Amino acid sequence: xxxxxxxxxxxxxxxxxxxxxxxxxxxxxxxxxxxxxxxxxxxxxxxxxxxxxxxxxxxxxxxxxxxxxxxxxxxxxxxxxxxxxxxxxxxxxxxxxxxxxxxxxxxxxxxxxxxxxxxxxxxxxxxxxxxxxxxxxxxxxxxxxxxxxxxxxxxxxxxxxxxxxxxxxxxxxxxxxxxxxxxxxxxxxxxxxxxxxxxxxxxxxxxxxxxxxxxxxxxxxxxxxxxxxxxxxxxxxxxxxxxxxxxxxxxxxxxxxxxxxxxxxxxxxxxxxxxxxxxxxxxxxxxxxxxxxxxxxxxxxxxxxxxxxxxxxxxxxxxxxxxxxxxxxxxxxxxxxxxxxxxxxxxxxxxxxxxxxxxxxxxxxxxxxxxxxxxxxxxxxxxxxxxxxxxxxxxxxxxxxxxxxxxxxxxxxxxxxxxxxxxxxxxxxxxxxxxxxxxxxxxxxxxxxxxxxxxxxxxxxxxxxxxxxxxxxxxxxxxxxxxxxxxxxxxxxxxxxxxxxxxxxxxxxxxxxxxxxxxxxxxxxxxxxxxxxxxxxxxxxxxxxxxxxxxxxxxxxxxxxxxxxxxxxxxxxxxxxxxxxxxxxxxxxxxxxxxxxxxxxxxxxxxxxxxxxxxxx
Amino acid sequence: xxxxxxxxxxxxxxxxxxxxxxxxxxxxxxxxxxxxxxxxxxxxxxxxxxxxxxxxxxxxxxxxxxxxxxxxxxxxxxxxxxxxxxxxxxxxxxxxxxxxxxxxxxxxxxxxxxxxxxxxxxxxxxxxxxxxxxxxxxxxxxxxxxxxxxxxxxxxxxxxxxx
Numbered sequence: 001x002x003x004x005x006x007x008x009x010x011x012x013x014x015x016x017x018x019x020x021x022x023x024x025x026x027x028x029x030x031x032x033x034x035x036x037x038x039x040x041x042x043x044x045x046x047x048x049x050x051x052x053x054x055x056x057x058x059x060x061x062x063x064x065x066x067x068x069x070x071x072x073x074x075x076x077x078x079x080x081x082x083x084x085x086x087x088x089x090x091x092x093x094x095x096x097x098x099x100x101x102x103x104x105x106x107x108x109x110x111x112x113x114x115x116x117x118x119x120x121x122x123x124x125x126x127x128x129x130x131x132x133x134x135x136x137x138x139x140x141x142x143x144x145x146x147x148x149x150x151x152x153x154x155x156x157x158x159x160x161x162x163x164x165x166x167x168x169x170x171x172x173x174x175x176x177x178x179x180x181x182x183x184x185x186x187x188x189x190x191x192x193x194x195x196x197x198x199x200x201x202x203x204x205x206x207x208x209x210x211x212x213x214x215x216x217x218x219x220x221x222x223x224x225x226x227x228x229x230x231x232x233x234x235x236x237x238x239x240x241x242x243x244x245x246x247x248x249x250x251x252x253x254x255x256x257x258x259x260x261x262x263x264x265x266x267x268x269x270x271x272x273x274x275x276x277x278x279x280x281x282x283x284x285x286x287x288x289x290x291x292x293x294x295x296x297x298x299x300x301x302x303x304x305x306x307x308x309x310x311x312x313x314x315x316x317x318x319x320x321x322x323x324x325x326x327x328x329x330x331x332x333x334x335x336x337x338x339x340x341x342x343x344x345x346x347x348x349x350x351x352x353x354x355x356x357x358x359x360x361x362x363x364x365x366x367x368x369x370x371x372x373x374x375x376x377x378x379x380x381x382x383x384x385x386x387x388x389x390x391x392x393x394x395x396x397x398x399x400x401x402x403x404x405x406x407x408x409x410x411x412x413x414x415x416x417x418x419x420x421x422x423x424x425x426x427x428x429x430x431x432x433x434x435x436x437x438x439x440x441x442x443x444x445x446x447x448x449x450x451x452x453x454x455x456x457x458x459x460x461x462x463x464x465x466x467x468x469x470x471x472x473x474x475x476x477x478x479x480x481x482x483x484x485x486x487x488x489x490x491x492x493x494x495x496x497x498x499x500x501x502x503x504x505x506x507x508x509x510x511x512x513x514x515x516x517x518x519x520x521x522x523x524x525x526x527x528x529x530x531x532x533x534x535x536x537x538x539x540x541x542x543x544x545x546x547x548x549x550x551x552x553x554x555x556x557x558x559x560x561x562x563x564x565x566x567x568x569x570x571x572x573x574x575x576x577x578x579x580x581x582x583x584x585x586x587x588x589x590x591x592x593x594x595x596x597x598x599x600x601x602x603x604x605x606x607x608x609x610x611x612x613x614x615x616x617x
Numbered sequence: 618x619x620x621x622x623x624x625x626x627x628x629x630x631x632x633x634x635x636x637x638x639x640x641x642x643x644x645x646x647x648x649x650x651x652x653x654x655x656x657x658x659x660x661x662x663x664x665x666x667x668x669x670x671x672x673x674x675x676x677x678x679x680x681x682x683x684x685x686x687x688x689x690x691x692x693x694x695x696x697x698x699x700x701x702x703x704x705x706x707x708x709x710x711x712x713x714x715x716x717x718x719x720x721x722x723x724x725x726x727x728x729x730x731x732x733x734x735x736x737x738x739x740x741x742x743x744x745x746x747x748x749x750x751x752x753x754x755x756x757x758x759x760x761x762x763x764x765x766x767x768x769x770x771x772x773x774x775x776x777x778x779x780x
């Protein structure tokens with residue numbers, strides 16, 4: 001790898017990479033994100049490699065394994081450039097056809113194209129698919145273009161040019177001012193203005209300062225940061241370089257949770273490459289600025305997403321939060337001024353420097369600027385990562401991009417903000433998505449998880465799920481969080497087991513108030529939110545469990561029983577085949593029945609029944 | 618058990634106390650759990666109190682102080698997997714393996730773990746078995762994975778391969 005010592009070196013490098021890429025007639029991009037790996041994308045890639053070699057086409061056709069383009073549900077995804085043909089659900093056996101038809105003859109392989117579910121028409125390019133059409137993919141679109149393990153790919157799309165601009169055309173205070181004007185707010189959850197945080201850290205006294213990238217992403221149901229760090233790690237490093245220069249830091253850390261092995265690996269490779277190229281280390285681009293980045297790994301503790309706990313974890317200690325009376329920007333890592341931002345926040349920095357603060361602040365709403373990536377998951381037709389401008393409505397995200405309900409069940413709510421957020425009912429789906437609006441209705445933006453729930457989701461069960469989640473993840477340092485959540489969990493367990501009474505809900509609300517008011521850190525302070533928002537919008541469901549001992553969604557097993565309607569059952573036997581306890585018996589083409597004593601109430605039979613003959617009572 | 622490798626791991630991190638979590642990860646990757654002898658070695662080399670190391674090893678859920686099974690079954694119970702039926706799969710796995718999450722079967726073949734999110738939410742419910750992700754799971758598919766591993770083990774035994 002060449003050593004880049006100046007801005008002109010960087011530009012020459014870019015020109016050379018682009019020239020080299022133009023030598024290829026075709027570029028095949030195969031998604032290599034974690035989601036597509038579950039669908040055997042590695043095999044697809046291996047067959048491409050083998051077949052292209054066999055046919056002597058490696059000189060003309062480049063094969064690129066990219067990060068996550070977002071549409072995980074349709075994986076493995078393959079895109080053929082420059083024709084921009086988007087193939088979905090590609091199996092290893094499809095590869096020879098793609099090579100012989102598309103690459104050699106220029107014809108499309110119809111059965112691999114996406115079909116519009118409404119118009120029943122085949123769609124060739126990704127941009128025309130409804131899922132992508134309404135998005136504004138400023139960050140995620142880079143994932144489609146680059147192999148995250150090749151720094152050359154990032155350089156080719158203009159990577160590290162923003163760093164050059166910052167180092168040679170801007171003073172640190174100008175950069176901070178620019179980020180302030182852009183209106184960028186932290187993407188990790190709380191939405192603190194990024195420029196202001198940088199300014200505070202810049203002004204804090206001290207020679208040694210640190211910057212940290214938080215990729216602990218513990219919120220269940222959220223994976224934006226994983227996709228960014230896995231798919232485009234150099235953009236994060238470039239963001240950190242610019243931030244460090246503005247603040248006056250010479251050392252950075254990327255903290256990655258243990259559950260993200262690929263993100264850890266790709267970020268590690270990127271750091272090594274950047275060091276080799278001279279983009280990390282001493283005298284970067286000949287500017288006199290020194291900066292280095294190290295990796296730190298989590299150990300499966302949700303609380304380490306909290307900034308003070310994360311710092312304790314980097315220092316090699318137990319991840320217990322501390323009081324934030326003294327801010328991290330004054331006393332953070334090893335007692336030195338520390339600026340911590342989330343992955344997506346860092347990813348936005350090179351873009352803002354490149355395109356300008358005014359450009360960035362023209363996107364979004366008055367107080368929430370730019371785009372936000374959400375992980376749209378749960379009971380919705382199109383699942384994956386979506387990047388949209390702030391201010392778009394929940395309805396547009398869930399119905400236009402997400403395609404609405406997954407099966408016959410009506411969508412009733414969306415959960416945002418992870419365990420600190422809440423459930424927003426379908427009646428409020430006209431709400432614009434920005435920091436303030438979501439907080440107003442009792443939820444929060446959070447890091448960007450959006451879990452869609454339908455009539456088959458029990459809101460008492462969801463509330464119970466979050467309380468148990470947080471009870472388990474509480475570090476145990478302060479009493480209200482440690483004991484309060486345990487007692488709240490017991491009350492909710494009782495309700496879902498048919499043991500709820502008149503006192504259950506008032507007691508639950510009282511406890512929620514105490515936990516929120518008296519806990520030390522953000523985990524405890526926001527822990528009651530999922531329960532309170534569920535009670536605010538779905539109280540009748542709680543009352544149904546308590547007074548009538550019924551679970552309307554058919555989820556809480558002690559309150560339900562399954563049976564098969566004799567008149568509707570066609571005797572196809574699909575239910576008996578999937579029953580894990582062999583509790584379903586019946587002759588072929590005759591009505592089947594369930595032995596209640598052995599039924600585990602898993603609902604697998606209901607999921608597969610085509611005629612809706614399985615009933616829950 | 619040979620603990621020579623522990624020294625090499627500590628050397629790699631230059632005896633830095635701040636690298637404790639990374640050191641413990643590397644030890645666990647090598648030995649499949651954190652053996653007491655290894656932790657004593659870490660304590661003496663890093664000049665740390667064994668109590669503090671024990672605190673870290675028990676605080677973070679990724680670490681195990683007891684040997685894990687040959688096959689690791691990790692079930693995701695993040696919100697997206699939860700609403701799509703994750704708990705049903707957990708019930709089935711507990712029944713199949715007759716163990717609770719965090720435990721290992723008596724024959725040391727399987728360890729069952731539950732995590733709060735693997736970040737593969739779009740294709741939930743998700744299971745992570747011996748380094749491979751499985752999406753869109755249901756109780757039956759999960760049971761088949763266990764059955765397949767058991768069958769492979771039996772075949773290996775029959776053909777004389779040491780398991």
